[in-house]
Amino acid sequence: MVGRIKKEDIEKVRSSADLYDIVSDSVTLKASGSGTFMGLCPFHDEKTPSFSVRPALGAWHCFGCGLGGDVFGYVEQSESVGFAEAVEILADKYGIELHYENTPNSQQRTGSTRSRLLQANEEAQKFFVSQVMSKEALPARKLLGGRTFTKSQSARFGCGYAPRGWDNLVRYLAGKGFTQQEMIDAGLARQGQRGVYDYFRGRATWPIRDSTGRTIGFGARKLYDDDTIQAKYINTPDTTLYHKNQVLYGIDLAKKAIVAKRQVVIVEGYTDVMACHLAGIDTAVATCGTAFGIEHAKIVRRLISDDALGAVQLIGPVRGSRVIFTFDGDAAGQKAAIHAFGLDGTFLTQTFVAVAQDGLDPCDLRIKHGDVAVQKLIEGAKPLYDFVIDTAIAAFDTQYTTGQVGAMKAVAPVIAQIRDRSLVGMYAQKAARNIGVSLGQMNEEVQSARRRMNIRDEDAYAPRHSRQSFDAQLERNENMTPGAQSQHRLAVQRKGAVQAARQGYFHVDDSVFICEQQLMGAIIQIPQAVDRERFEELDELSFSVPLFKSLYQAIYVAGGLPPDDMPAGLWLHNLSKAGGPLLEPVINELAVLPLPLPGHENGGNANFGPDSSRGAGSAAAQGNAEGDGASGLRGTGLRHSSVAEPEAQEAAAQYVSELMAKLRDGSLMRRIAAIRRQMNAAADSSMKLRLLQTITNLEAERKQIRARIFEVSHRT
Ligand code: ZN
Secondary structure, X not given: OOOOEOHHHHHHHHHHOOHHHHHHOOOXXXXXXXXOEEEOOOOOOOOOOOEEEEHHHOEEXXXXXXXXXXXXXXXXHHHOOOHHXXXXXXXXXXXXXXXXXXXXXXXXXXXXXHHHHHHHHHHHHHHHHHHOOOHHHHHHHHHHHHOOOOHHHHHHOOOEEEOOOOOHHHHHHHHOOOOHHHHHHOOOEEXXXXXXXXXXXXXXXXXXXXXXXXXXXXXXXXXXXXXXXXXXXEEXXXXXXXXXXOOEEOHHHHHHHHHHHOEEEEEOOHXXXXXXXXXXXXXXXXXXXXXXXXXXXXXXXXXXXXXXHOXXXXXXXXXXXXXXXXXXXXXXHHHXXXXXXXXXXXXXXXXXXXXXXOOOOHHHHHXXXXXXXXXXXXXXXXXXHHHHHHHHHHOOOOOOHHHHHHHHHHHXXXXXXXXXXXXXXXXXXXHHHHHOOOHHHHHHHHHHHHHHOOOOHXXXXXXXXXXXXXXXXXXXXXXXOHHHHXXXXXXXXXXXXXXXXXXXXXXXXXXXXXXXXXHHHHHHHOHHHOOHHHHXXXXXXXXXXXXXXXXXXXXXXXXXXXXXXXXXXXXXXXXXXXXHHHHHHHHHHHHOOOOOOOOOOOOOOOOOOHHHHHHHHHHHHHHHHOOOOOOOOHHHOOOOOXXXXXXXXXXXHHHHHHHHHHHHHHHHHHHHHHHHHHHHHXXXXXXXXXXXXXXXXXXXXXXXXXXXXXXXXXXX
16 A cells, blocks of 8 residues: 655655646646636637636636636646645656655555556666667668658657567566556557567657656657558557547647747658648647547647637737648548548638648658748648639539539538638639539538538628527527427527526625625735734624635634745645635635736736745746747746735735725625614614614725725825
8 A cells, every 4th residue: 555645754855846838738728817827728628718717826716617626636647647646746746755654665556557658658768768779670760761861850859669578678667667457558568378568669769758858658660561460550558548530640849839930840750740840830730540529629729829719819929820731642521521621610711731742741741842832832822612613613613514513512511511601602612613603502512512411691600709590599489389489589598598607606796795795806816915903903794795604714714814925836736725626716706807807917916925036036947947938928027926026915915905805895785774674673662772882883984994995095
């Protein structure tokens, strides 16, 4: 049994882990003021960002699916692991040694944990690279050399060689202390009749890495005719680490450029990725042994996070994003068409296709015509629909009437299936012009294709928040029976209610609620700005919303306001623990709640904790080490701002004081109203008088509080 990780080590990991960097590995985050960043949620499929991250606090929350938590919670969710493993993964990443309670030797661990599988893959990669210069590996070197890759270029992409024979890697890994089970679980070995044997034998290898650069599997090309496996390319089988539908070869090298350029080039093979990168197309990736699918699209979308999809405003010039597919060979048009109708509409409008004139893939193109030809190929990419339609038309000789009719009939179903309705008319017009027929003829053909294929308007892709589609829903009511009509209305209403509920309590329009919510947000995010004396004056009755009443109690259980030197992450953790599972999501939401502090809309500074200087230091250090040119946000000082200017601190303190005063004033008003009711009901006049006196005192107190707000707000 594995011992528990020591608590102080967990806290060490928490304070070292940079949530911004960790999330950025798979999600492009954009500043949305007050130290908060937004992006597309990695845990549910969405087109508008509702995933919110507050790096200074180490907190994240998704307003769409409700998931949220701290940095460990993020790793648990994103890597599908338990808490202890999440701590181990982060400790590994930040080079922190973990100590376990009750285990003298933490090496005695059993079971194939994720980190062991990662280590095994890393060792295997070292082994394959060490073999590539061996005498036996000559065919592999010839293969790479034949594609004009130099030795150092091949090394840059980690090209290796898996020796022939049965157990070269197995013996190497055993020597490194890996169990046979770990080798099998890592996808590096197979169980045979007479023991385990190497999965890759006598092949050229490429390491497949995740976006953070960890090797999670391999692609391998056949080199020998007597290979027992027929397939030209084989890949690691699906393992805990490696899911073929979710891996993109080259993502580790291309990620930063993809984010910065908001462009991704999808090629078909490992050598194409190499050729593109060497030719200066540094956004190239390839799927591994499978077609580009929905899961791949989600990964790409999270990185390019298109503003056209309703994302938050990017700082700096807004550029459209492009997803460029390269296809080779005769089947290019067909492949493109399959993509066109297999992926969702929004993705497709930014999708382009690049096909070389002589049908060459990027690797062959580079060999024959050089780097510039590869660059031109990518620059000349056509919008996907144009490509599919042009390909269909090109199959006919439109000089003749029969050719024109054939082209119209071939193109009509393609146009009919375009889900973005705003594009249908445009493409019909284009096609009519290219074929040389009238728009009326073309439209008629498209309409008849739609009827034939049973395509109705409601299947069409409608832009988000489309007023039209909602009206269309209501319009259909007219032709319904009264019963059906009311049912339909109910359904529409329910849909609206669901949409409203998804917004959460975040958007309630109630000044008392907002005041309590903002104060709680401030206490969680910037406890240093809360005046302790004034805070002591509050009590449970100061809050009218039950949720915040409970939260106030939780703050008390957590020991009240944190000492000034407590790291923000630990404060949040303590509070979540005190709040229990019911309050935890509320606390997470409040941790990312934007506070209307001056200068914050432009990403001013909201980090007052001791944590903020830590964040800035480590971010800067990492940015430099990686030669970071990807994130346009970095240089603008938008994230962990290094200095908390005194004015900003004072403004925050004043803002919080005002909130507390408003809160006390509100609670006094509620008490006065209650006493007034009591007074009206009282029969005894001396009782009435006493109550009146109380009211007078309370009113005086209110006056004082308001005077204080006034005084404070005029001091500056
Ligand atoms: Zn979500």
